[in-house]
Amino acid sequence: MSRVDIVGRNVLRGALAAIALAGLAACGTAPPKPTPVADSAPGLPKAGIYKVGNPYQINGVWYYPRVDYDYDETGIASWYGPGFHTKVTANGEIYNENELTAAHKTLPMPSLVRVTNLDNGRSIVVRINDRGPFATGRIIDMSRRGAQLLGFEEKGLAKVRVEVLAEESRAIAAAAQASGSAVQVAGAADGSPPPVAAPRPSVQVEGQALPPPAPTRTIEAPTSVAGRTDEDGRFLPAPVVQQERLPAGPQQIWVQAGAFTIYDNANRLRARLTSLGPSVLSTAMVNDTQFFRVRIGPLTTVEQADSVLAQVIGMGNNSARIIVE
Template identity: 55%
Template sequence: MRRWRGVSRVIMLVGVTTLAACAQKPTGSGLPTSGVYKVGKPYQINGVWYYPKEDFNYDETGIASWYGPGFHEKATANGELYDQNELTAAHKTLPMPSLVRVTNLDNGRSVVVRVNDRGPYANGRIIDMSRRGAQLLGFETGGTAKVRVQILGEESRAIAAAARQGTPAPMLAELDGPPPKAAPRGRIEVTGAAGPTTTASPARDGVVGAPVPPPATVAGAMSGGRFVPAPVVAQLPVSSHDSIYVQVGAFGSEENVTRARARLSTIGQPVRVSPTRSGGQTLQRVRVGPLDSVDRADAVLNQIIQAGLTEAKIVVD
């Protein structure tokens, strides 16, 4: 993983006001406009399982998309109203709300956004930005961008802690879901927790918690009981030669590496195996690539998922 030397300059952009996330019209559920705090239970979309969890060390790369006019002023997965002109985003697994920094790896532009929705449900996308976020990162016209997504751990922990203050144990149990059971998946196991055998809605199991004061470390303002990040773009140093791969998984055993390579042999793409450190252990990453475009990566990813390797994802390295 590349090292970041910090922010070299900050720009306030003024006057800058694909693929669908989970926003929908309010249904009279009685949720406050500020929404609820929600992690949610494992769920399945198009044959792929997702496992929401509190991960305050989250730091991944991938391809971002954005969503806008068709979802403006509809309810997000945690009950807030989606505003395409605010700095918000949809993520498949992170708690809602949480704060993440998204950096465009092509131009170094970086913004903080509020995760308040589930999605994107296209297999090859890591995050769905609001239209405003896509504008500030410079990919509204292109539709996609290579990005790094990093959760702001301290600020997101504060949101989670406030949600739990004074919340009865039964509500917390509903929030987090029952102890996970093994979800249907192939013989090849990727490091990580398994989920239940039933499909759960990504738009349930939330609780209203204590008010969360605005974080002192992020520019923004309170709006309807929510903290909304300000349209501040940090310019970060990034490499201009980031390559796109489809990563099948990171495995702790040679047996699983061999199985993955055997399945990949049917798609006729170059396979790379490289070591990485995660959680204090050495894992072997199995990847296809580098690939010369997002479209090509999407096509290869779909081939790999159809071969039964549903944990595969697009990464940028």
């Protein structure tokens, strides 16, 4: 039974024959095999579209989807499975809990990201094809198989790092757009245009009008990512677990209340938050711009971080989030 605390998801109902991914190239103990699923509706299409999507609001919090090939953040991961298995994802695919997919609040669909469990060093690549998680304080919602491979299925939550694979994400995004309809409403965070598939040349033979070529859904295996392309054209990452070297010492949990380019603004917020726990003000450089970050912590447990985060948001800081460092 899933332990993930998902508040809501706008999904349609559907059904599909599930494909259990097998095999594992991993360091250390092999995670359990995927759970078999009955063949409930053979032949149901699974392919989705390329989608960024409009800004949306869940429980009073606004989210702004965008193309961001520099995305690299830490936080708390959850997972979702039986309650959503065979339902339609936000980009029109059929969710299969045994595939390596995940839900993210803002990244384009599809995108490829590397998720690393900061407690045990296990790291896998998954494809973003859904929106979520909408429980406050969660950074990504893994499929059940992803949670198994990262080793937190039983625990339900994990401290993770999520890094977008830029080159690979551009490749599968272009292929998805070439296959048909695409929804694109936001530009890239780095100012570059969104990925667009190359145009197909027209072919003319004298005296004969040729019909237009049938659309294709071919996706070449992205560089450095093992996987395969299924019959519907989706690139499916292989269940390969890498063992990453973690920083020395435990990864601590913080609530980041805000980040400012003006020191006085950051310091005023820090002073307001002192009643919630130890607050610190630190600096960070992002694209040659200095930011002043206001954080509360370190915090002992995810439950404590959830409580502090709720209070920080309740004070009007809707961009607050949980981070791991």
